[in-house]
Amino acid sequence: MSPVFSHGDLRLYLLNLLDEGPRHGYDIMQALSDRTGGTYTPSAGTIYPRLAKLEEEGLVTKSIDGRKTVYAITEAGHAEVQSRAGDLEGIEAGLADSVRLIAEEVRGSVREAMKSLRADLAAASADERQSAPQPTESDDPRVLTREQLHRADAAISEFRARLRSDLRSHVARGGVLAATFVDELADDLDRIARDVTRTLNG
Template identity: 80%
Template sequence: MTPVFSHGDLRLYLLSLLDEGPRHGYDIMQALSDRTGGTYTPSAGTIYPRLAKLEEEGLVTKTVDGRKTVYEITAAGRAEVASRAGDLEGIEADLADSVRLIADEVRGSVREAMKSLRADLAAAARDERADARTTAPADDARARSREQLHAADAAINEFRARVRSDLRSHVARGGELAASTVGDLARSLDEAARNVTRALNG
């Protein structure tokens, strides 16, 4: 859920970043990514035309420092930031909401995937115990156990591929992967492993 800046919001946000101090173009793009928790990663084609427009309006100036172009806010730019402090607070609040929502979505996806995996493994363990209680020859029981083992392997591999794909896609889109989300995943995996051990020993 990438936050979308409404008309004029990105312009004001760029001014607010420069109000904190001079920055070069890449630093501005990185700051935008950092401030939005990685949910918005603008391209050079998005940022530089807006900086050029701000320069035309007399709100920023630029100087060349070696191979970098450094942008600095002017007095007129500072005056606009000050006069629109309320608008800026609203933008910050919207971006914070977006970061929280995307973190909740990732945690929910992990929980649902783990719930499905636990159910599949519990069913496989029950089938294995039921097969073990039959009067079939030992060779047949071992064959059925091997089949169930393959089924369990398939369930684990499907889960791994699904979650890995979701996480990689999320990060590739510029989303933040919080340490708390990874912690939730590790705890859920540990709980699933304990459930399997209990089911096998039950």
């Protein structure tokens, strides 16, 4: 997946979080996760060494509160945050772009997984049909009809799911759904429904 923070950006972002108020380590990691929509959850091995470095630079202090270590920004750290407000705006914009790309990658992976699942189900269904005994004239027609109804239900559900997925993906990519297109789609679906009704009643 795409990286969330570019090199050096995490250091400034940590200062910015502490500029909002003192935090303990877990709280910092949770804040980073929350502000990236859960797409970035840093480890203690990532955060604590950076906090120690900020402390060495005199930008952060730490104190013990019970069993927790609380980090607070110093005047020097606050001054750096203020002087780099433009950089922070760029980090926020880049962060939003990175999270959006990660979300798109996740959606793409889910779509591919669903395609693979549907292919596996179709293959399993085909194998089942091949291995199943062929119906004979003595089979109960009501049983056979119920089996065909199940197939019809599955086909309709698959069609509906595929159509909804295509429409939602089109909109998610920034595509537009014109009213004329939706009207034509509704007319086509209505025509198909009438054809099915006419065939059943014929």
